[in-house]
Amino acid sequence: MSHTTQVPHRRTVPDPTAVPTAPPRARRRPSSQQWAAWAFLTPVTLYLTLFYAYPLYRNLDLSLRNYTVRSFVQGDAPFTGLANYRTVFDDPTFAPALFHTVVFTAVCLLFQYAIGLALAVFFDQHFRLSATLRALFLVPWLLPLIVSASTWSWMLNSDSGVVNAALHAVGIDPVNWLTSPSWSLTSVITANIWIGVPFNLVVLYSGLQSIPAGLYEAAALDGAGAWRRFWSITFPLLRPVSAITLLLGLVYTLKVFDIIWIMTKGGPAESSTTFATWSYQLGFGNLLPAFGPGAAVGNLLVIAALVFGLVYVRVQRKQALT
Numbered sequence: 445m446s447h448t449t450q451v452p453h454r455r456t457v458p459d460p461t462a463v464p465t466a467p468p469r470a471r472r473r474p475s476s477q478q479w480a481a482w483a484f485l486t487p488v489t490l491y492l493t494l495f496y497a498y499p500l501y502r503n504l505d506l507s508l509r510n511y512t513v514r515s516f517v518q519g520d521a522p523f524t525g526l527a528n529y530r531t532v533f534d535d536p537t538f539a540p541a542l543f544h545t546v547v548f549t550a551v552c553l554l555f556q557y558a559i560g561l562a563l564a565v566f567f568d569q570h571f572r573l574s575a576t577l578r579a580l581f582l583v584p585w586l587l588p589l590i591v592s593a594s595t596w597s598w599m600l601n602s603d604s605g606v607v608n609a610a611l612h613a614v615g616i617d618p619v620n621w622l623t624s625p626s627w628s629l630t631s632v633i634t635a636n637i638w639i640g641v642p643f644n645l646v647v648l649y650s651g652l653q654s655i656p657a658g659l660y661e662a663a664a665l666d667g668a669g670a671w672r673r674f675w676s677i678t679f680p681l682l683r684p685v686s687a688i689t690l691l692l693g694l695v696y697t698l699k700v701f702d703i704i705w706i707m708t709k710g711g712p713a714e715s716s717t718t719f720a721t722w723s724y725q726l727g728f729g730n731l732l733p734a735f736g737p738g739a740a741v742g743n744l745l746v747i748a749a750l751v752f753g754l755v756y757v758r759v760q761r762k763q764a765l766t
Contacts, residue, residue, distance in 0.1 A: 500746070506739035516735060528736035532744075535737070537714060537722060545718040548633055549697045555637045556693060557686070560644025565678065567645075568652045578649070585642035593706035596635040597622065600707075625715035628708045632716050635703050640696070644689055651685030652678070684763075691756045695749045719745050 507528050515521035532538055563581065567574050584592060599605050600621035608618035621631045655678065663673045701720040704710060710717035710725065717725075719741050727738030 503739045503742055503746075506735050507737075507743050509736060511735040513733065524736070528740040531734075531737050532740045537717065540714055541717050541719055541722045541741075544629060544716060545698070545720075548629065548636070548700070548718055549694065551633050552636050552640060552697045553690060553693050556640040556644050557690060559637070559641050560689075561648050561682075561686075563641070563645045564648040564652055565674070567649060578645070581645055582642045584639050585646075589639070589702040590706060592639050593635065593703045596631070596638075596703075597707050600631050622708055623712055625713050628712060628716040632704045632707050635707060636697065636700055639703070640693060644693065647689045648682065648685060651682050655681050684760075687756060687759070691752065694752055698745050698749055 508523060508525060509515075509521035510524045510527070511521040567578050599607050602608060602618060602620045602623060605621070607621065611618060619627055621627050659677050659681075660673055663677060668676065699720050700718070701724060704716055704718060704721050705724065708716045710721040723738045723741040723745070725738075726734045726741060
């Protein structure tokens with residue numbers, strides 16, 4: 445009879461100095477929701493790249509090179525750095541154009557917002573024909589800019605305009621609205637205010653609808669009048685809507701070109717020239733176009749809009765933290 449010797453089982457003691465190895469991770473395949481997210485994100489990314497990022501890059505490249513008509517086609521323009529910007533700053537048109545841009549933007553924003561807010565509060569009373577009148581006020585905003593600017597050019601015509609005809613009817617001498625250096629900027633500002641008021645009206649009116657009616661009722665019970673309710677309830681609660689309205693209005697007003705160009709072409713004697721019209725004149729308004737300086741002026745507008753946009757984002761973050 446054979447006997448088998450049984451070997452005792454030895455317990456293995458783990459080595460404390462050994463580095464633990466992580467188990468191999470299985471590759472996670474993108475879920476259907478992730479694929480759907482990428483599918484929705486791709487068209488937006490392509491759109492922003494083709495119509496925003498690339499044009500901004502090309503405009504920056506134009507401002508940093510000495511482009512001529514030949515080099516613009518062949519693409520061999522020499523790099524000049526900030527020379528085009530120095531040319532713009534040294535140009536005698538820079539100071540008047542900057543002043544006109546600031547005045548045009550500030551006055552338009554002030555009156556567009558003030559008139560739009562007054563009309564929004566007025567239509568918030570929900571009287572009869574309120575909806576119909578609000579729809580009629582949208583007409584200036586819905587019309588093509590070339591139609592609006594042409595209409596204002598006809599109305600302000602020195603010889604056959606209805607504005608001078610009305611002034612003559614009350615015994616006031618006619619005014620050269622579009623051909624006088626003293627009145628040309630006022631004329632284009634008036635036209636742009638008329639076009640921009642409906643946008644402010646629509647946005648501010650929608651903001652008024654979000655204010656609870658109980659606040660006004662409680663204030664009325666406390667004896668607050670209409671003016672007090674406006675300053676204590678309406679205006680403070682409209683600050684977020686007002687901020688985005690002013691920001692969008694600022695960006696739009698900075699780049700206004702159609703109205704000024706159709707009505708006055710920046711004249712007479714550059715009395716209504718802004719950065720937008722000056723950029724066009726430099727790049728396309730001469731027989732020998734100055735592509736570089738024209739792009740530099742356009743980039744100044746982009747920088748101004750970007751600065752105000754960053755200020756808005758910073759203010760919104762501070763308000764969210766408080």
